[in-house]
Structures are given as C-alpha cells and as structure tokens.
Amino acid sequence: xxxxxxxxxxxxxxxxxxxxxxxxxxxxxxxxxxxxxxxxxxxxxxxxxxxxxxxxxxxxxxxxxxxxxxxxxxxxxxxxxxxxxxxxxxxxxxxxxxxxxxxxxxxxxxxxxxxxxxxxx
Amino acid sequence: xxxxxxxxxxxxxxxxxxxxxxxxxxxxxxxxxxxxxxxxxxxxxxxxxxxxxxxxxxxxxxxxxxxxxxxxxxxxxxxxxxxxxxxxxxxxxxxxxxxxxxxxxxxxxxxxxxxxxxxxxxxxxxxxxxxxxxxxxxxxxxxxxxxxxxxxxxxxxxxxxxxxxxxxxxxxxxxxxxxxxxxxxxxxxxxxxxxxxxxxxxxxxxxxxxxxxxxxxxxxxxxxxxxxxxxxxxxxxxxxxxxxxxxxxxxxxxxxxxxxxxxxxxxxxxxxxxxxxxxxxxxxxxxxxxxxxxxxxxxxxxxxxxx
Numbered sequence: 443x444x445x446x447x448x449x450x451x452x453x454x455x456x457x458x459x460x461x462x463x464x465x466x467x468x469x470x471x472x473x474x475x476x477x478x479x480x481x482x483x484x485x486x487x488x489x490x491x492x493x494x495x496x497x498x499x500x501x502x503x504x505x506x507x508x509x510x511x512x513x514x515x516x517x518x519x520x521x522x523x524x525x526x527x528x529x530x531x532x533x534x535x536x537x538x539x540x541x542x543x544x545x546x547x548x549x550x551x552x553x554x555x556x557x558x559x560x561x562x563x
Numbered sequence: 564x565x566x567x568x569x570x571x572x573x574x575x576x577x578x579x580x581x582x583x584x585x586x587x588x589x590x591x592x593x594x595x596x597x598x599x600x601x602x603x604x605x606x607x608x609x610x611x612x613x614x615x616x617x618x619x620x621x622x623x624x625x626x627x628x629x630x631x632x633x634x635x636x637x638x639x640x641x642x643x644x645x646x647x648x649x650x651x652x653x654x655x656x657x658x659x660x661x662x663x664x665x666x667x668x669x670x671x672x673x674x675x676x677x678x679x680x681x682x683x684x685x686x687x688x689x690x691x692x693x694x695x696x697x698x699x700x701x702x703x704x705x706x707x708x709x710x711x712x713x714x715x716x717x718x719x720x721x722x723x724x725x726x727x728x729x730x731x732x733x734x735x736x737x738x739x740x741x742x743x744x745x746x747x748x749x750x751x752x753x754x755x756x757x758x759x760x761x762x763x764x765x766x767x768x769x770x771x772x773x774x775x776x777x778x779x780x781x782x783x784x785x786x787x788x789x790x791x792x793x794x795x796x797x798x799x800x801x802x803x804x805x806x807x808x809x810x811x812x813x814x815x816x817x818x819x820x821x822x823x824x825x826x827x828x829x830x831x832x833x834x835x836x837x838x839x840x841x842x843x844x845x846x847x848x849x850x851x852x853x854x855x856x857x858x859x860x861x862x863x864x865x866x867x868x869x870x
Contacts (some may be wrong), residue, residue: 480830481829482826482827482829483813483829484798484814484818484819484826485815485816485817512783512829515781515783515833516833518812518831519810522810524810524811524812525803525812525814526813526814526815527815544815544818
C-alpha cells in the first residue's frame with residue numbers, strides 16, 4: 443500500500459508574529475490587520491474569537507496577525523499603544539486606522555470593507 | 564515663583580529648619596511640568612512659600628509650606644495651600660499628599676480644615692503623611708454615596724491603611740510607603756482598594772511590582788481583581804495613569820467579573836530613554852490603574868524603584 447503523501451500544512455488564518463515576522467508580513471502583503479494583546483487581559487480574551495471570526499471571512503484578501511505585547515513590551519511605546527486590545531490596519535506598510543478596545547465583529551468588518559473599497563486594486 | 568525669589572525662599576526654608584539644595588530651588592523657579600514653587604508676597608517681600616510636585620498622576624505632593632513667623636495668623640498659609648490644591652486639581656492630580664510633623668498642631672489644624680486625613684502614621688515616628696482625596700478617587704466617590712461614613716486609620720506593623728465605614732458599606736485602602744522620608748523610602752501610594760456595599764463586593768490588589776527599572780526598560784505587573792459578591796460585576800472603564808515620559812499598556816473595558824472569581828489584569832510599563840525623575844521626589848516610578856465598577860471606583864498603584 444502506498445504511503446499517503448503528507449498534506450501541506452494549512453495556512454493559518456491569523457499569523458502569530460513577533461516584531462521581525464510582522465515586518466516581513468507587512469512587506470509581503472498589501473493590507474495587514476494586527477491585533478495587539480497581552481496574556482492577562484479580560485477584554486482581549488473576549489475580543490480574540492471576534493477577530494478570528496472576521497479573519498476567517500476576509501482571510502483570502504487580507505493578512506491577519508496577532509502579537510503578544512508581553513513578549514515585546516517596548517513595541518507598545520514605539521507604536522503609541524496605551525491599551526489592549528488594539529487593532530491596527532496597515533496598507534502598503536503604513537498605518538491607516540486603529541481601533542482601541544474590544545469591538546463587535548460587525549464594526550471590524552465595516553472598517554475592513556471601507557479599507558478594501560478604498561485601497562484594494 | 565521667579566528666579567529673584569530664590570534667596571528669600573531659601574531664607575524662609577532655613578527659618579523652618581530645612582536646608583534645600585540650590586539645585587532644587589532652581590528647579591522650583593524654572594518652568595517645568597513636574598514641580599513648581601509658589602510664593603506669597605506682602606509689599607514686594609516674600610513672606611511665604613510652598614512647592615507642588617505633580618510627577619505621577621493622580622498623585623501630587625505639597626512640599627515645604629512655610630510662612631514667615633512675623634506674618635503668621637493672617638491667612639497666608641491658607642491662601643498658599645488653597646492655591647496649590649487648586650493648581651493640582653486643575654492638572655487632574657487629585658490625590659494630594661503631604662508630609663508634616665506629628666506635633667505641629669497649627670499645621671495639622673490647617674490641613675484638617677482642607678480635608679487632609681492622616682493616612683500613613685506611626686506613633687513611634689515624629690512625621691506622618693496626610694492624604695487629600697479629590698474628585699475621581701475611590702474615597703470621594705464612596706463619600707458621595709455614603710456621606711456619613713466614619714474614617715479610621717489602620718496600622719499593622721509596617722503596613723498602613725484606612726477605612727471608611729457605615730453599617731452597610733465599607734471602603735478600605737492599603738498604602739505603600741512609610742512615615743517620614745528616608746533615603747531608601749517609597750513614595751506614598753495606594754496599593755489596594757476594597758469596596759463592600761450591598762450591591763458590590765470587589766477588591767483590586769497590585770502584584771509583581773517593586774523591582775528596579777531604568778530608562779529605556781520595561782516591566783510588567785498585575786492587578787488582581789476579585790469579586791467576592793454573589794452577582795457579576797461589569798467593569799465599565801479602565802484608566803491608566805503614569806508619567807508622560809512612560810507608556811502604560813493595559814486592558815480596556817468592558818469586561819465582567821464573575822462571582823467568586825479572580826481576574827489578573829496585566830499591565831506593561833515602559834520607561835522612555837529620556838525619562839528623568841525630578842530631584843525633589845522619591846526615586847520611584849508609579850503606575851496607577853483605576854477601574855470603574857458599577858458606580859464605584861477601585862484604584863491600585865504599582866511602584867518601581869528608578870535605578
């Protein structure tokens with residue numbers, strides 16, 4: 443019996459990134475949505491499923507990433523982030539919008555629709 | 564306070580028995596956001612002075628209030644004190660502290676008239692810290708809802724606290740700091756708040772602070788929230804307060820505290836490379852989180868030693 447060929451690993455819906463991987467992701471993708479969180483943050487735990495739900499819907503057109511600020515706290519002051527969860531939207535390497543706090547999926551989708559309508563080629 | 568007032572202020576401080584370094588006097592006279600001096604003049608002569616430190620919101624410290632002995636009992640001290648309280652509150656530094664002598668009864672009467680409460684005090688120590696709890700602080704909010712609450716100072720060894728209580732409600736604070744201003748001391752701050760009312764029973768405690776931190780470094784700490792009541796409590800607001808030359812990242816609201824459940828809220832403090840504490844204050848970095856739970860406020864301040 444022939445061995446079954448190994449399946450290619452599925453592309454993650456949301457990339458777990460560090461600073462270097464984020465730079466690479468932003469260079470490789472036109473539109474990137476980044477979720478910044480910390481491990482012990484009740485609002486982040488509430489927001490994560492919402493972010494994954496929206497990522498599953500828009501994952502074919504937009505790159506989604508998440509970054510734990512506990513692992514890179516200095517990044518927060520570089521990016522001017524003062525509260526988590528914060529969602530940053532990058533287009534062509536530039537931040538075009540940010541959402542502070544846990545929002546509903548409809549709100550996040552609405553912002554993404556506007557960004558796609560404006561910037562998608 | 565202007566540069567030409569420095570000599571007169573130094574003379575007044577000497578009358579009170581304090582030798583203030585000229586660098587500090589210069590600092591008070593310069594225009595900066597962290598510390599400023601105020602003088603009272605009579606026909607052009609400086610007859611009273613005071614300084615105000617506003618380094619880490621919501622805390623402010625009133626430093627070295629002195630009135631010339633020949634001009635006392637004329638309301639000059641009251642005027643200076645009201646000026647600095649007004650100035651601190653305009654800058655949203657509503658938790659005002661000051662250090663005074665246990666046996667300086669005239670000063671204690673003046674401060675009591677302006678709602679300063681003895682907070683960090685030990686009968687074995689000649690000095691004590693007084694706190695004034697202004698707008699948007701847990702005691703202020705609690706007293707709005709329980710105006711006849713009684714106040715009692717608590718002490719257990721080297722741990723200091725305060726409680727406001729009525730038969731049905733109770734607010735308890737636990738302080739960090741010590742009586743006096745030892746060189747290895749800690750700036751007075753609130754580490755723990757607990758509120759017990761018929762509707763709410765929650766507390767906030769700081770965990771994981773106290774380490775040394777330098778410019779350009781980061782440190783994380785945790786605020787432990789515990790809902791010991793029988794019903795869920797909604798946290799409707801979180802405010803993070805610290806020095807403008809630092810970044811404090813923490814959670815946003817809303818989230819819900821389930822009954823009999825502990826929540827650990829993480830916060831990350833990053834001190835920018837250009838941060839420098841003023842020469843007049845303790846070498847500390849304070850980071851405060853205020854949680855709005857129902858109609859109540861919980862406050863907890865983390866303390867790091869600036870090395």
